[in-house]
Amino acid sequence: MGSKTILVADDETHILNVVSLKLKNAGFRVITARDGQEAFELALQENPDLLITDHNMPRMTGLELCQKLRQDARFDHMPAIMLSARGFQLDENDTAAGGIRRMLSKPFSPRELLAAVDQVLAAA
Amino acid sequence: MLLAGVVLAGPGLYRQLPSIGEPGFVNFAAAILVLLGAVSGLMAHRQIRKSCDQVGASLLKAYQEGDESPLALNDRALNPLIQSVNQMMMSIRARMNELARKVRELEIQLKIVQLERDHAESILHSISDAVLVTDPWDELVLANESAARALGFDIPEEGRPPIDQILKDPKLIALIREMRASRSSGSRKVVEHSIQNNGQERTYKITLSCLTGDRQDASGVVAVLHDITREAEIARMKNDFVSHVSHELRTPLASIRAYIEMLIDGEATDAKQQAEFYEVIQNEANRLGRLIDNILDISRIESGIVKVNKQPLSLTVVIKEAIEIIIPQAIGKNITIQENIAPAIYQVLADKDMIHRAILNLMSNAVKYTPEGGRISVLTDVNEVEKRITVKISDTGVGIPPKDLPHVFDKFYRVEANNRMAKGTGLGLSLVKQIVETVHHGKVSVESVVGQGSTFSIELSLC
Numbered sequence: 111m112g113s114k115t116i117l118v119a120d121d122e123t124h125i126l127n128v129v130s131l132k133l134k135n136a137g138f139r140v141i142t143a144r145d146g147q148e149a150f151e152l153a154l155q156e157n158p159d160l161l162i163t164d165h166n167m168p169r170m171t172g173l174e175l176c177q178k179l180r181q182d183a184r185f186d187h188m189p190a191i192m193l194s195a196r197g198f199q200l201d202e203n204d205t206a207a208g209g210i211r212r213m214l215s216k217p218f219s220p221r222e223l224l225a226a227v228d229q230v231l232a233a234a
Numbered sequence: 235m236l237l238a239g240v241v242l243a244g245p246g247l248y249r250q251l252p253s254i255g256e257p258g259f260v261n262f263a264a265a266i267l268v269l270l271g272a273v274s275g276l277m278a279h280r281q282i283r284k285s286c287d288q289v290g291a292s293l294l295k296a297y298q299e300g301d302e303s304p305l306a307l308n309d310r311a312l313n314p315l316i317q318s319v320n321q322m323m324m325s326i327r328a329r330m331n332e333l334a335r336k337v338r339e340l341e342i343q344l345k346i347v348q349l350e351r352d353h354a355e356s357i358l359h360s361i362s363d364a365v366l367v368t369d370p371w372d373e374l375v376l377a378n379e380s381a382a383r384a385l386g387f388d389i390p391e392e393g394r395p396p397i398d399q400i401l402k403d404p405k406l407i408a409l410i411r412e413m414r415a416s417r418s419s420g421s422r423k424v425v426e427h428s429i430q431n432n433g434q435e436r437t438y439k440i441t442l443s444c445l446t447g448d449r450q451d452a453s454g455v456v457a458v459l460h461d462i463t464r465e466a467e468i469a470r471m472k473n474d475f476v477s478h479v480s481h482e483l484r485t486p487l488a489s490i491r492a493y494i495e496m497l498i499d500g501e502a503t504d505a506k507q508q509a510e511f512y513e514v515i516q517n518e519a520n521r522l523g524r525l526i527d528n529i530l531d532i533s534r535i536e537s538g539i540v541k542v543n544k545q546p547l548s549l550t551v552v553i554k555e556a557i558e559i560i561i562p563q564a565i566g567k568n569i570t571i572q573e574n575i576a577p578a579i580y581q582v583l584a585d586k587d588m589i590h591r592a593i594l595n596l597m598s599n600a601v602k603y604t605p606e607g608g609r610i611s612v613l614t615d616v617n618e619v620e621k622r623i624t625v626k627i628s629d630t631g632v633g634i635p636p637k638d639l640p641h642v643f644d645k646f647y648r649v650e651a652n653n654r655m656a657k658g659t660g661l662g663l664s665l666v667k668q669i670v671e672t673v674h675h676g677k678v679s680v681e682s683v684v685g686q687g688s689t690f691s692i693e694l695s696l697c
Contacts (some may be wrong), residue, residue, distance in 0.1 A: 122485055122488075122489070124489040124492075124493070124514050124518065125485075125488060125489060125492070127514075128489065128492045128493055128496060129492075131496065131501060132496065132501060135501055135503075166481065168655065195481050195484040195485050195488060216484050216485065216487075216488035217484060217487045217488040217490075217491040217492070218488060218491070218492065219491070219492070219495055220492050220495055220496055220499075220501070221495060221499065
C-alpha cells in the first residue's frame, strides 16, 4: 500500500504542502500540481493510483480534470477524492463520470482525509 | 266699398228717408242696423286678421331670429291668445336657457373627462413599467410605450388586435389567457418570467389582475410588467459575493485548521518543520484578518463611518513603498517593473494608509493578471495648471473585454473571462474606487485592450 502514488492538485501552496506531508508520512508517494492542466499532464506521465483535487483551480477545474481523465482508458479505474472549499454539490452523473468517490470540504481534517484515502484505495 | 256706396248714395237716399211713425220706418231702421253690424263686423275681422298677422310675424321672427321678446299687441279679442303665446314663449325661453346651461355643463364635464383621460394616458405612457390591458376576447385594448418597447411591438393605431398577433412571448399570452379564464375579480397573480426581445433577455415581475365589468362574464386582464433584470443581477452578484467571500475565508481557515491538527498529531518531524507550521498558521490568520478588514472597510466607507486622517502627502513615497512590497511577487513571475515618477515635491492631501492600499491593490492586480515575463509600468503625470496629479499603472496583461470595462469598479463584479487567471473577491477595485472617489474626491479610470494589457489611473488634486 505504501507504494501507491497519489496525485494532489490544489492552487493553494499551503494546502498542497500539508496534504503531501500527511500522505508522505503515511508512506504514500505523492506528486503535486498547482492547476487542473498541470495535474492532467502529470497524470498522463505518472499514472497515479488516486487523485485528490480541489475544484476551483485556474485553467481547468477539478471536475473537468476528473472527467477528462476518465475519457482515457488508462484512468478508467482511477478513483478520485474532491477536496473543495466551496460547498458545492455535484450530481450523481458528474460524480460517476469523474470517478469521484468522496467529497470533502475545506476546512478539512488531514486525519479524515487520510482515512478517506485508505477507504477509497481499499475499495478500488 | 259698401260704405262708400252708402255715402255716395247718401243725398238721394236721405230724400227718400221715412219719418218716425211712417210705415216704412221700422224696416228702414232694421236695415240700417244690419248695415252697421256688417260694417262693424267687417272692421273687427280686419283688426283680428291684422293682429293675427302680427302674431304670426312675431312668432316667425322668434323662430327665425331667436327674438323671444313678448308680443306687444293690444287687441282685446286676441289678448288671451297673445298672453298665452307670450307665456308659452317665456316657458320655452326658460327651458331653452336651462338646456343651454346643461349643454355648457356637459361640455365642461366632457372637457374635464378628456383632460383626465389625457392625464391618465400620459401617466400610463410615462411609467417605466409595461402595461397591457385586454378584453374578454383576449384582444389588446390598451398598451403603453414601455410595453411596446419591452415586448417589441407597435402600439395599434385603432381597433383591438388579438394578443397573439401582437405579443411574441407564448408564456405571457398563456398567462393573460389563464387569468382571463379564471374570471376571479380582484384577484392578482405575480409571476417572475424572462422575456427575449431584440436578442436581449430581461427578467420581469409580471402582475396580472382581472377586470370585471357590469356583466359577470365580462372579464378583461391588466398585466403590469416590472423589469427586475437589474435586481436579479444584483441578487446574483450578492450570491456570487457571498460564495467568493466564503471561499476566500475558508481557504486560510482550512490551512490554519490542517496545520494545527498536524502539530497536534506530531506530524511535524523536527523543530524546523514545527516552526514552518507555526509561521503558516500565523500568515494565514493574518490573511484572514486582511480579508475581513477589506470587507469591513468597504462597508464603512459606504456607510460614511470610516475615520479619515488626511495629511499633505507625496504620492512618490507611497508608490515607492508599494513597489517594494510588490517586487517579490513580480520577480516570482519574471515581470519587470518600470517607473517614471514625479519628484516628491508634488503633494496631495490624503490619508496615507488608504492611498497606499489603493495603489498597492492596482499593482497587485497588474501582477496577478500579467502572464510570466510581462512588464508593469508606473508613472505619474502632473498638470500644474489644473493642479492635478495622475498615477497610471499599466501592464502587459490579459486585458479586460469591452463589455466588462464599465463594471470593473462595481462591487462583487468579476471579469468572467479572467476568472481562471487569478482569484479574488470582486472587492479590490471597488475598494480602490471608494478610497479615491468617495474619500478623496478624485477619479479612477481604466483603459484596456484584450491581449495587450490594461492601464488603471488615479487622479487626485494637488495641495
